[in-house]
Amino acid sequence: MAGRPLSPIPASTPPELRALVQRLRDAKEASGKTFAALAKDSKVSESVVRRALAGKGVPSLETVKAITLACGRKEDDMARAWYAAKAEEVLPGARELGPMLVTSRAEFVESMVFMRIEGGYPPLHRLEELAGSDQDGRTRLPHSTLHLVLQGQIPPTEELFTAFMDALFMPAAKRRNWLDAHRRLFADAPARRAWGQPPPVVRDEPSALTSCEAAERALPRLEQDERIKRKTGQLKEPDDYELLGLGYLNSPAPHFQWPDEEELAAWEAEAAAQPAQEHVDLREKLRAMIDRTEPA
Template sequence: MAGRPLGPIPASTPPELRALVVRLRDAKEASGKTFEALAKDGGVSESVVRRALAGKRVPLLETVKAITRACGRMVDDMARAWHAAKAEEALPGARELGPKMVSSRAELVESMIFMRITGGYPPLHQLEKDAGSAPDGRTRLPHSTLHLVLKGRIPPTEMLFTAFMEALSVPAADSRNWLDAHRRLFADAPARRPFGQPPPVVRDEPPAFTSCEAAERALPRLERDEEIKRKTGQLKEPDDYELLGLGYLNAPAPDFLWPQYDEDELAALEAEAAAQQPAQQHVDLYEKLRAIIDRSASA
């Protein structure tokens, strides 16, 4: 691997990244060191050195500093080149502004990203760790919340913005100016509810009904609905068969089971029924049972 030369810088490489990679390659050639020697003197692996000089993406700032020291070059100059390349990658086309020049919330979020670039672009988990914990034990700078802020999805609270600047070691004088800009731009932003606090009660809405109150209001309405259906014939009283669970005995047979008769057959059936003796009178079952019991008792 040590003798394999680097390929050309890709044509799609952005200008600032191309300028950084060219400076790193020039420093390597001027030092006369191999990749293996650069990796050993810089305290990094040879594959890391090769990826940094490939020009496909912006390397870590620590990697750039390690290669620059191993080549015997000034770290500050190379760090400024890295800063320009990282800003081009993270905020293409954006311009770094001071706290008094920021005039919108989006520009303030962009300024937070520039602060992160100036601080070496540490991972969000590292920023959360560097910010420490609040007196109640909760983290001051949750990485998931910070991710949403830097994506512009939610506004940064003053507490989160302060913890963010402290984690990046922003100078005190600059921090005060940035806090003034934050208060100016987010003065009318709705405050987010603290963790664990229930949502506020909306006073212009009627109070929620309890289960008993709801039942007391629902039962009269159901009774009125049933009375209307009963009067209009939509609801009928259950007969004895239905009360005994024998409703199927009174249920009409399906239409397809009824026999089909013509006029002559119907006339013959009516004549046959008229010739038969009258049907037995309806007898009250209750009275019949009472008579049987009385006869049994007298015997």
């Protein structure tokens, strides 16, 4: 069985990726192999083969080469198609420049990304392993530092860039031109500290921050407004209830008016005229209730 057929390439697929996937599909159809046979001959799983031919993402260069060889095609032509698709994915709209045409640090960093793509776009950890260690046992190409460099956050030192080219096995002829371009653009880049050397001490401390002049002019006005509000009764110190969040207990109800002396006298007379309530002994009452509920 040939298995389930592939769906059409999505319309949202970028042009270079669409061209790569279509060439892979044409190679499969020309070989007459099923997905299972193609996976067996290319020594990758069938699911990886299907994902590579689906057109939803750029597969790895190793996968593309394995499928191409299993289909009996030349891997160099397919590798160039992969390179264009990967560059389109990682650096959309960017143009690859040679060392003599690079005029800015941003273009140089983009060129480093193109170098990585040309080398198969290996992971940063793999580049760190390929670069090895120096004579002091220190990693020549830390992946965390390389990540910051490729993001444009820190400049690449000459030592790090040399290790980067070593990890990508760049030919010696290209190395000299790119080193000249690096020295031209990053001549003032700080050198990496030697092993065990502490960071430099900055003796010229920055000047202390001063407050805003507008705020200094506004503070006296605010203090004067507060003194006026305290004198006129518009502002008062918070009491214990307000500090505890219970200010409503000490504040009168809306539209509340305290009664005058005549109303207070009338309330007291009305309370005195009411008959006194009969005193009830709760213990006797409870004992009587218990006696009634107990069985005879």
